[in-house]
Amino acid sequence: MMKTLIYKAEKEAFQRAGEVLKHGGIVAFPTDTVYGLGAVYTDDEAVRSIFRAKGRDEGKPLSILVEGPWQAEMVAAEVTDEAKALMERFWPGALTLILPKNNTVSDYVSAGGSTVGIRMPADETALGVIRAAGSPLAAPSANTSGKRSSVSAEDVRTDLEGKIDMIIDGGTCPIGISSTVLDLTGADIRILREGTVTREMIEETIGRRINDKQEAVMIAAGSDHAGFEMKNALIEHLKERGYEVKDFGCFSAESCDYPEYAKAVSEAVVSGEAQMGMLICGTGIGMSIAANKVKGIRAAVVSDEFSTQATREHNDANVICMGARVIDIPKAIKLLDIFLDTEFSNGVNHIRRIGKIEQ
Numbered sequence: 001m002m003k004t005l006i007y008k009a010e011k012e013a014f015q016r017a018g019e020v021l022k023h024g025g026i027v028a029f030p031t032d033t034v035y036g037l038g039a040v041y042t043d044d045e046a047v048r049s050i051f052r053a054k055g056r057d058e059g060k061p062l063s064i065l066v067e068g069p070w071q072a073e074m075v076a077a078e079v080t081d082e083a084k085a086l087m088e089r090f091w092p093g094a095l096t097l098i099l100p101k102n103n104t105v106s107d108y109v110s111a112g113g114s115t116v117g118i119r120m121p122a123d124e125t126a127l128g129v130i131r132a133a134g135s136p137l138a139a140p141s142a143n144t145s146g147k148r149s150s151v152s153a154e155d156v157r158t159d160l161e162g163k164i165d166m167i168i169d170g171g172t173c174p175i176g177i178s179s180t181v182l183d184l185t186g187a188d189i190r191i192l193r194e195g196t197v198t199r200e201m202i203e204e205t206i207g208r209r210i211n212d213k214q215e216a217v218m219i220a221a222g223s224d225h226a227g228f229e230m231k232n233a234l235i236e237h238l239k240e241r242g243y244e245v246k247d248f249g250c251f252s253a254e255s256c257d258y259p260e261y262a263k264a265v266s267e268a269v270v271s272g273e274a275q276m277g278m279l280i281c282g283t284g285i286g287m288s289i290a291a292n293k294v295k296g297i298r299a300a301v302v303s304d305e306f307s308t309q310a311t312r313e314h315n316d317a318n319v320i321c322m323g324a325r326v327i328d329i330p331k332a333i334k335l336l337d338i339f340l341d342t343e344f345s346n347g348v349n350h351i352r353r354i355g356k357i358e359q
């Protein structure tokens with residue numbers, strides 16, 4: 001058990017929090033909604049301590065709190081003019097922007113994915129802690145996963161004392177205001193959650209209508225017992241990204257035969273019921289062999305970034321197969337994101353070669 005320091009939100013507390021965070025510690029502090037638990041966003045080990053303290057699944061990403069728009073530039077790979085206009089008008093406050101992350105962001109923050117949610121809180125204590133750390137902070141809510149959120153320092157202490165380095169007592173949080181979440185990483189802005197910042201306010205700020213009403217893309221998912229747990233984590237990730245998912249089983253970790261799930265998923269893809277398929281077994285190989293028996297399926301087993309991108313660009317692969325005994329869940333999430341975000345190159349050579357397969 002570590003000793004958890006508890007300080008009132010006064011000058012000394014911020015200095016101390018800054019030192020703790022700079023040395024890889026984790027600190028709880030009030031935000032606009034509930035108490036948050038922060039770590040320096042570039043520090044793998046500090047970010048992992050957050051997961052450990054909360055008992056949180058490493059497959060779930062964390063969002064980042066910044067002191068101002070300028071810090072969003074430290075975190076994001078690109079900040080468009082529209083993103084800047086939105087920050088200018090609604091920050092600090094209840095607006096989370098999902099942007100492509102740059103490579104300073106710890107992979108544990110994004111759970112292996114390529115994007116990150118960023119928000120500037122209005123709460124003075126939260127801003128003071130970020131300022132003291134001299135860095136944006138990865139900051140989920142300061143409570144054990146699955147337990148209710150903490151709205152006071154006492155709530156945090158009861159739940160997490162001995163597991164975190166420091167708590168800053170800044171009184172009781174107002175809760176209430178849920179932030180609007182906007183995904184700025186796709187072809188158009190998508191409103192993932194509408195809170196106090198409304199669609200009309202966003203459209204007025206960027207000076208145009210948002211076109212996010214297109215049909216959601218459907219992914220057919222399947223696994224055998226060996227891939228069951230990974231499949232579930234990936235389905236959750238797909239849903240968080242706004243995909244629709246049809247799960248063809250299996251539905252428990254009891255031993256079963258992969259060919260039937262490969263067939264069901266493949267048939268959903270060739271019939272057009274789903275746009276893409278995802279199959280997980282121990283190695284990914286049995287699934288791909290079985291899926292490729294269905295005409296029109298181009299199933300690829302992947303375990304690295306390069307091949308995942310190439311199989312979309314060159315082979316127009318429509319089913320991704322991964323091995324739960326080969327790669328871990330954060331890696332599988334990363335590869336799935338690459339698979340979904342990479343377009344077929346449409347090169348004549350590639351079209352000709354795929355045509356030969358399909359003959």
Ligand code: RB5
Nearest residue numbers: 226281282283285286287
């Ligand atoms: C099941 O034990 C295992 O053989 C299967 O998950 C897969 O790896 C087949 O290719």
